[in-house]
Amino acid sequence: MRFSVVVVCLNPGEKLNQTLGSILSQTYDDYEIVVKDGGSRDGAVEAMRGDPRIRLFREKDSGIYDAMNQAVTHAEGDFVLFLNCGDSFADAKVLERTSSCIEKEAAQGADLSRLVLYGDTLGEKNGVVIASPPRINGFACYRNIPCHQACFYSRALCLDKPYDPVFRIRADYDHFLWCFYRAGAKFVHMDFAAASYEGGGYSESKENRKRDRQEHRQITSAYMSKGELFQYRFVMACTLAPLRRAMAESRVFSGVYHGLKRMLYR
Numbered sequence: 486m487r488f489s490v491v492v493v494c495l496n497p498g499e500k501l502n503q504t505l506g507s508i509l510s511q512t513y514d515d516y517e518i519v520v521k522d523g524g525s526r527d528g529a530v531e532a533m534r535g536d537p538r539i540r541l542f543r544e545k546d547s548g549i550y551d552a553m554n555q556a557v558t559h560a561e562g563d564f565v566l567f568l569n570c571g572d573s574f575a576d577a578k579v580l581e582r583t584s585s586c587i588e589k590e591a592a593q594g595a596d597l598s599r600l601v602l603y604g605d606t607l608g609e610k611n612g613v614v615i616a617s618p619p620r621i622n623g624f625a626c627y628r629n630i631p632c633h634q635a636c637f638y639s640r641a642l643c644l645d646k647p648y649d650p651v652f653r654i655r656a657d658y659d660h661f662l663w664c665f666y667r668a669g670a671k672f673v674h675m676d677f678a679a680a681s682y683e684g685g686g687y688s689e690s691k692e693n694r695k696r697d698r699q700e701h702r703q704i705t706s707a708y709m710s711k712g713e714l715f716q717y718r719f720v721m722a723c724t725l726a727p728l729r730r731a732m733a734e735s736r737v738f739s740g741v742y743h744g745l746k747r748m749l750y751r
Contacts, residue, residue: 487584488516489562489640493552494530495523497570502534507573507681509536513580521546521556550648550656557643563597564637567657568680572634575607575678583637586675598641599670601661603631604679614678621672626662627705627717633657634680642668654693655700659707666708 490508494501501520508518518539522530523546530541542559546552553567564587574580586602606615617631646663648656664670705714 486515486517486562487513487564487587488580488637489519489560489565490516491519491521491553491556491560491565491567492570493521493523493549493556493567494525494570495552496525496527497529498527499529500571501529502532504568504570504573505534505536505539508568509534509538510577511574511580512577513584515584516580517560517562519556519560521552521559523552547650548653550650550652554647554650557640557647560640560643563640564600564602565640565643566637567633569634569683571683573681575604575681579604579677579679582677583675583679586673590671590673595671598639599668600639600673601642601664601670602637602673602675604635604675604677606632606635607678607681608684609681610684615682617674619674619676621665621674623709623713624717624720626665627709627714628721630658630661632680632682633661634682635678636661637679638664639670642670652700652704654697655704658701659704662704662708 492501492504492508505518505520508516516538518536520530520533520539520541522541522543524543530543533539533541540559542556544555546555556567557565564583568574583602583604587597587600590600590602591597603617605617607613608615615632617635618625618629621630642664643660645668646660649659650656652659665672709717
């Protein structure tokens, strides 16, 4: 099987069926959907749409990253993508185009067990395309990795390094940096939007922004040298990072900001 699309949930309401509908509308059909439920009581799982490609597992977990780790142990696809409830694929041909990219990498002799493919993201909150960096390097790892909804990981990478639940907000960031710095994974940018990101999640609440910054410092210090960190922080300060972040999140300026970023990347 080519793909396992993982959806973890806990009392997701109608968002579960919205996300499943996006997956089931894909033109490419060599995939499974692994729904990992942590014990929902809102009736959403019972009302879940039926399809032989959907596999449901109901197990207790300690949080979203523990749930994602559990789901990977059930996955049977060569590549894994995590879609949160409320998120969706950007269009009906995402899996078809991603499979073509995998075929191209295979033809060039790439080690598919150490491969990460990532696309751009549609930000539903502001209605803009958020461009991912065309190449992953140390600076990209420091400041601007793609969101996990737009990343297809070889399942082997997810099994070799499960998400660390010590990081309540940035375990996916820790895993991404491990793939780059430790596993020697190859990162391939797919020049199209892969996922539509709902936004407004756990990591974006005001009370969790401080923890988010703390985990970022802890993770980057584990993978990057002091010299590397100094260089990246200096560049961020010189390029007015707080102002750019405010523009990126603004409903008024986000379209212009992300449009210019896409032009620069191209």
